[in-house]
Amino acid sequence: MDSLAQLRTRLRAFASARDWEQFHTPKNLAMALGGEAGELVAEMQWLGDTEIDDELSQGKLRQRLSDEAADVLLYLIRLTDVCDIDPVAAAQEKIDRNESRYPQQLSRGNTAKYTQLSSPEEST
Amino acid sequence: MDSLAQLRTRLRAFASARDWEQFHTPKNLAMALGGEAGELVAEMQWLGDTEIDDELSQGKLRQRLSDEAADVLLYLIRLTDVCDIDPVAAAQEKIDRNESRYPQQLSRGNTAKYTQLSSPEEST
Amino acid sequence: MDSLAQLRTRLRAFASARDWEQFHTPKNLAMALGGEAGELVAEMQWLGDTEIDDELSQGKLRQRLSDEAADVLLYLIRLTDVCDIDPVAAAQEKIDRNESRYPQQLSRGNTAKYTQLSSPEEST
Amino acid sequence: MDSLAQLRTRLRAFASARDWEQFHTPKNLAMALGGEAGELVAEMQWLGDTEIDDELSQGKLRQRLSDEAADVLLYLIRLTDVCDIDPVAAAQEKIDRNESRYPQQLSRGNTAKYTQLSSPEEST
Numbered sequence: 001m002d003s004l005a006q007l008r009t010r011l012r013a014f015a016s017a018r019d020w021e022q023f024h025t026p027k028n029l030a031m032a033l034g035g036e037a038g039e040l041v042a043e044m045q046w047l048g049d050t051e052i053d054d055e056l057s058q059g060k061l062r063q064r065l066s067d068e069a070a071d072v073l074l075y076l077i078r079l080t081d082v083c084d085i086d087p088v089a090a091a092q093e094k095i096d097r098n099e100s101r102y103p104q105q106l107s108r109g110n111t112a113k114y115t116q117l118s119s120p121e122e123s124t
Numbered sequence: 125m126d127s128l129a130q131l132r133t134r135l136r137a138f139a140s141a142r143d144w145e146q147f148h149t150p151k152n153l154a155m156a157l158g159g160e161a162g163e164l165v166a167e168m169q170w171l172g173d174t175e176i177d178d179e180l181s182q183g184k185l186r187q188r189l190s191d192e193a194a195d196v197l198l199y200l201i202r203l204t205d206v207c208d209i210d211p212v213a214a215a216q217e218k219i220d221r222n223e224s225r226y227p228q229q230l231s232r233g234n235t236a237k238y239t240q241l242s243s244p245e246e247s248t
Numbered sequence: 249m250d251s252l253a254q255l256r257t258r259l260r261a262f263a264s265a266r267d268w269e270q271f272h273t274p275k276n277l278a279m280a281l282g283g284e285a286g287e288l289v290a291e292m293q294w295l296g297d298t299e300i301d302d303e304l305s306q307g308k309l310r311q312r313l314s315d316e317a318a319d320v321l322l323y324l325i326r327l328t329d330v331c332d333i334d335p336v337a338a339a340q341e342k343i344d345r346n347e348s349r350y351p352q353q354l355s356r357g358n359t360a361k362y363t364q365l366s367s368p369e370e371s372t
Numbered sequence: 373m374d375s376l377a378q379l380r381t382r383l384r385a386f387a388s389a390r391d392w393e394q395f396h397t398p399k400n401l402a403m404a405l406g407g408e409a410g411e412l413v414a415e416m417q418w419l420g421d422t423e424i425d426d427e428l429s430q431g432k433l434r435q436r437l438s439d440e441a442a443d444v445l446l447y448l449i450r451l452t453d454v455c456d457i458d459p460v461a462a463a464q465e466k467i468d469r470n471e472s473r474y475p476q477q478l479s480r481g482n483t484a485k486y487t488q489l490s491s492p493e494e495s496t
Contacts, residue, residue, distance in 0.1 A: 038286015162410015
């Protein structure tokens, strides 16, 4: 069984067993997701890239990021479930769209937004 | 193949083909995830719960939430990939932990944080 | 002395006395602000509007919101300071702009984004 | 008149003239603030610290950060207003608290959280 489908099933049972469906409105779940995303961001707020790599390789930071990533994923699954959205299909479509928005030759090595990408100058 | 693993593979190829690995540091990806989570929250900021249900059933809001949820999921997959974190395993462990933190009889119908939950008074 | 200017002065001294200017990059301060905004959002994630009013009037929720609002304000002041931005001038300009974007007769009682506002149909 | 007090007065009038008080619940305003904080974070997500300095000095990035900072400040003022919170008093108290939480000699040059700060070893 697909990993996201398994998690979705567990979350439904978890909420139902505690009579928490009443709290799991789209709005509340979006707020919860936003809060967890904030915690994930905050874990690295004072660290430079080198320190982050060091902390990740020594396993100290990884566990904290792992916990916060889990929280974001769980609320994302629950939110899309109550909204009847398929997040994987949406993500596949988004990558499809980005592949045409960000042609390899125009986007190589730069992160300009697709609305700012111009065709490379033609040689004469 | 598992849906998250498929997305992870596509995202790796997408970044590699554009030479974007240099931008995909843990810190930058966490910021990107935070920004997308903010957009998801903002979609519902002025809507009441009834309006949200109406808009979802008529399909107007669903597409926008679907797009934002896709963005959050994609950055979460990419972030955990570059940090060598398994988000599904982390999420399964988190549900395990929450099942003991929030016993059904104590948590039924209330969302008090586990640190605030007290045992029910024993009858004498 | 203006309240924001006072806070800005105290924050400068605070950072300087601890040799923290090195950590107070625009990027890091934006992340810190994002994290605190997430905490503010999370304080109300499971509460309905009536419960929030009740909790505010009994003073339980107010202190927590007050603490989180303080954190957001402090990081906002510090971020704009290191970027040499005047947040009050920017905010005054933003209200000016919104006053023309959201004409009273078109926006009364609805929150449609200004890009979606259309002129009222002319009577013939 | 104090700058924040002026902004608060303008925001009250703005909302009142459009009959928007009905939308300005604490919950909705917190969501709006969270969304704007996400936009602020997103402005710098792909930029390194040197690029940010360059872009700030050439004025391109400053205007965008200034706009986003204004949005955060405005929602923060409006949120604290409807909750009857004084954000400046709260911020002053927070700095007071941080001055005792982060003694200069222990915190100099490191950003360890106050709960992790230990007294320097005593010499014998």
